[in-house]
Amino acid sequence: MRQALFSRMILAGVMSLPLLAGAAVPVVEVYKSASCGCCTEWVKHLHKNGIATKVQNVEDTSGYRARFGMPQALGSCHTARVNGYVIEGHVPATEIRRLLAEKPKALGLAVPAMPMGSPGMEGPRSDPYDVLLVQANGRYSTYRHYSAK
Template structure:
């Protein structure tokens, strides 16, 4: 997995550690031009988070939990990848010291740019 991130972002490293702990090899790519990466991979307005990853032909935008990435790779849907916009508290890399967690939904990014629900996390 290649993780494109801003060199000044700390939460991206936390997410990369989450993915590495699950057995995925991770290559960190520090870049100050994240918009170019997102544009190249088809991540549009309203879909963006702080980091963008590429794995096995798919894009993974944001703090997507590793179980969703494993499901994506197992099911291999015809899609660009997974998107978790923003930086919801309690997601991997965005853990709260008090254990608080926001509910969030990971979306499947279709080849046509459409989004559909992939998984809900309460």
């Protein structure tokens, strides 16, 4: 009796392995300048929050923004892609995880410019900023607002 129960538990565990593998957070492909320190700090922020990255140093990130459909007006110093979504700028890891969990119909997320206090832009002050949910037509709405600290 115990052996049959044990065998069923082992079988259930083996059968669930493909499901667990699919639950992992995909790798974020980051396109950034080799000389940009805040981009490197943003990548470190992702790693500290359990998000894997594949970094490619490029001459000009604006071409990647254009290729991926992110409006130049929402641009920042780096562009990324994950699971079909575009991530522009200093988007916090928590919002990337939320995006991947909720799977909204959208182009992706953007934090335009380089607001002080956003991940990778930590310093002596922290300004309020918005994480924008960007649609394929370029329209956007506030996905989350971060207040000054």
